[in-house]
Amino acid sequence: xxxxxxxxxxxxxxxxxxxxxxxxxxxxxxxxxxxxxxxxxxxxxxxxxxxxxxxxxxxxxxxxxxxxxxxxxxxxxxxxxxxxxxxxxxxxxxxxxxxxxxxxxxxxxxxxxxxxxxxxxxxxxxxxxxxxxxxxxxxxxxxxxxxxxxxxxxxxxxxxxxxxxxxxxxxxxxxxxxxxxxxxxxxxxxxxxxxxxxxxxxxxxxxxxxxxxxxxxxxxxxxxxxxxxxxxxxxxxxxxxxxxxxxxxxxxxxxxx
Amino acid sequence: xxxxxxxxxxxxxxxxxxxxxxxxxxxxxxxxxxxxxxxxxxxxxxxxxxxxxxxxxxxxxxxxxxxxxxxxxxxxxxxxxxxxxxxxxxxxxxxxxxxxxxxxxxxxxxxxxxxxxxxxxxxxxxxxxxxxxxxxxxxxxxxxxxxxxxxxxxxxxxxxxxxxxxxxxxxxxxxxxxxxxxxxxxxxxxxxxxxxxxxxxxxxxxxxxxxxxxxxxxxxxxxxxxxxxxxxxxxxxxxxxxxxxxxx
Numbered sequence: 008x009x010x011x012x013x014x015x016x017x018x019x020x021x022x023x024x025x026x027x028x029x030x031x032x033x034x035x036x037x038x039x040x041x042x043x044x045x046x047x048x049x050x051x052x053x054x055x056x057x058x059x060x061x062x063x064x065x066x067x068x069x070x071x072x073x074x075x076x077x078x079x080x081x082x083x084x085x086x087x088x089x090x091x092x093x094x095x096x097x098x099x100x101x102x103x104x105x106x107x108x109x110x111x112x113x114x115x116x117x118x119x120x121x122x123x124x125x126x127x128x129x130x131x132x133x134x135x136x137x138x139x140x141x142x143x144x145x146x147x148x149x150x151x152x153x154x155x156x157x158x159x160x161x162x163x164x165x166x167x168x169x170x171x172x173x174x175x176x177x178x179x180x181x182x183x184x185x186x187x188x189x190x191x192x193x194x195x196x197x198x199x200x201x202x203x204x205x206x207x208x209x210x211x212x213x214x215x216x217x218x219x220x221x222x223x224x225x226x227x228x229x230x231x232x233x234x235x236x237x238x239x240x241x242x243x244x245x246x247x248x249x250x251x252x253x254x255x256x257x258x259x260x261x262x263x264x
Numbered sequence: 265x266x267x268x269x270x271x272x273x274x275x276x277x278x279x280x281x282x283x284x285x286x287x288x289x290x291x292x293x294x295x296x297x298x299x300x301x302x303x304x305x306x307x308x309x310x311x312x313x314x315x316x317x318x319x320x321x322x323x324x325x326x327x328x329x330x331x332x333x334x335x336x337x338x339x340x341x342x343x344x345x346x347x348x349x350x351x352x353x354x355x356x357x358x359x360x361x362x363x364x365x366x367x368x369x370x371x372x373x374x375x376x377x378x379x380x381x382x383x384x385x386x387x388x389x390x391x392x393x394x395x396x397x398x399x400x401x402x403x404x405x406x407x408x409x410x411x412x413x414x415x416x417x418x419x420x421x422x423x424x425x426x427x428x429x430x431x432x433x434x435x436x437x438x439x440x441x442x443x444x445x446x447x448x449x450x451x452x453x454x455x456x457x458x459x460x461x462x463x464x465x466x467x468x469x470x471x472x473x474x475x476x477x478x479x480x481x482x483x484x485x486x487x488x489x490x491x492x493x494x495x496x497x498x499x500x501x502x503x504x505x506x507x508x509x510x511x512x
Contacts, residue, residue: 092418096335097327100306104336119411119419131328132306138341143353157352161361165347170361177365178409184337199337224335246342251364258419259382259411260440 071189071238075229080212084219084231086180086205088117093226094127099135106201107137107182108145109223111248113203114180115158118250119258122155137201139164142248158252166245168209168236174249175207185220186243190232192225200224204244209236277326291326301328379438383408386424387415388431392449396431399451404459408435435459 076084094113096106108126115123129149137145139162150157163170171181181204187197203221211217216236225232234242277298282288287304290297299310300318308324311317330336349361356364383405385393393412397405413419415426426432427447435444444455 089418095327096330098330099328099336100303102303102328102330103334103338104330106336108336116418119413135330135336136334136338137336138338139348139350141338141341143350159352159364161364162350162353163348163361164343165349165358167358170358170365173362173365179365184342198335199339200335201337245344246337249365258413258421259384259409259434259436260438261421261423262434262436262442262445263423263440 071232071234073190073225073230073232075231078206078208078211078217078219079233080208080217082206082208082211082217084206085175085208086117086178086203088113088180088205088221090226090228092116093221093228094223095226096223097127097131099130100132101134101136103135104200105130105135105137106223107142107248110182110201110203111142111146111250113221113223114182114248114250117180117258118252120158120250120252122150122153123158123250139246158250161247161249161251163247163249164245166240166243167247168240168244171204171239171244171247172207172209174247174251175204179249179251180205181207182248183244184246185222187241188222188232189234189238189242192222192232201246201248204239205231206233279326279329289329291324298325381408381438381443382434382436382440383410384424384434384436385410385412385431386417386420386434387413387426387428388449390414392431396433396449396451399449400459401456404456 072079076087078084092113094109096104096109099105105127108130112124112126115121115126123146126145126149129152130145133145142162146160147157161174171183174181182201183204185198185200185202187193187195200222202223204218205221206217206219208217212235216239218234218236218239220232220234222230222232278292279289279301280292282290282300285302287302289301289303291299291301291308297311297318299308299320299322301308301324308322309318310320310322312320349356349358351360351364383397383400385396387393388396390412397410397412400410411419415428420426424432424434425445430447431449432445432447433451434442436442444458446455
């Protein structure tokens with residue numbers, strides 16, 4: 008009984024000590040011992056860096072930027088479609104955009120697939136908006152109208168950046184979904200859009216990766232949007248269309264002696 | 265939907281919703297009404313100065329405007345939980361998709377086409393260019409980037425000397441240096457053997473020995489993902505306890 012009472016009293020005392028507000032919540036400034044000038048107050052210590060258990064395995068993030076035909080790391084654009092061949096997006100007959108068909112049209116221009124070059128023109132009188140099975144149907148329809156064979160193409164429903172790398176290394180334009188602009192075009196809003204990826208170096212930009220976006224709402228040779236590999240993954244490249252028809256891209260360079 | 269139109273101005277052209285009908289868009293040339301487009305019928309009617317109305321069916325002279333924030337992907341019809349690769353409409357595996365790009369997965373090193381030479385047939389008729397390229401053997405074309413363009417095509421950069429009546433064959437190094445050029449559809453055996461000659465800069469020491477596996481690839485498959493981490497942890501713990509027992 009006495010033990011229980013003592014235990015309860017101890018607990019109550021401990022609780023009181025714990026709950027009692029401190030009279031001096033901030034530490035008192037150090038007393039200047041004198042003589043002589045007192046030291047200047049020390050600045051607040053810098054916040055401790057957050058732990059990085061993965062060390063330096065992940066590259067530092069690189070800020071997205073808009074630029075011309077030379078990437079921020081100095082590399083020449085891999086797919087240098089001339090600015091006068093860039094095509095601006097427009098709406099279909101129902102007001103939905105034609106970014107999918109505009110992107111495929113530019114890829115066809117680069118890959119020398121003439122039956123798909125004016126895909127946007129073909130779609131202007133039809134409802135806009137695109138999705139994988141509609142692309143299949145419309146490619147068949149435009150080729151049938153022109154009496155040309157259906158070119159080979161990949162329709163990829165996966166965020167497969169390794170495949171994007173492989174396609175770019177082989178010289179193909181990658182038409183890819185794009186949900187937001189890391190350079191805050193579209194006021195940073197989430198959008199439903201397809202663009203062309205025209206440059207991809209997974210080791211560029213000091214290992215962060217360097218990718219260039221040709222956006223059919225921001226055409227022109229000075230409007231490429233450069234992203235790191237992590238930023239490319241963040242724009243959700245969840246659906247890609249890649250024309251792989253032979254002879255395939257790209258056009259030859261200017262002849263030199 | 266058209267209340268949220270992103271107005272596109274192309275030169276002097278501007279679209280705006282008509283006040284009398286939500287399905288009608290008006291096209292303005294500066295401050296002058298050029299025509300009206302009905303989104304429900306898909307018909308554009310140009311302004312008729314005689315009748316004072318938009319009643320002449322025509323092609324719209326400017327691109328139609330795009331709805332705000334949907335530039336043309338119907339996200340509701342994308343299936344985010346499904347991973348699918350299709351080649352010209354036919355389902356294929358991921359490996360086949362990589363093969364279709366004429367390479368192996370990046371981890372094993374995709375052959376970089378940028379190191380291949382160029383063979384370009386330019387000018388003449390399409391039939392003549394086909395005849396010229398068909399005369400080249402498959403192995404020569406397979407190790408090159410082969411293109412065919414009519415005269416005046418944008419891809420023929422300044423410097424290409426091309427004729428309208430006869431095709432011209434250009435063979436170039438990756439950087440553009442011309443190795444060979446001739447006009448006409450004939451391909452001689454001497455040209456083919458010259459194109460087959462090995463690269464004088466070839467270094468056999470740089471060729472991979474596949475008996476040792478692909479360069480840069482581990483020979484044993486590495487577990488991936490959370491399960492892999494757990495497996496690796498269990499293996500490490502097992503190895504540690506094994507060492508302890510041995511030490512004891």
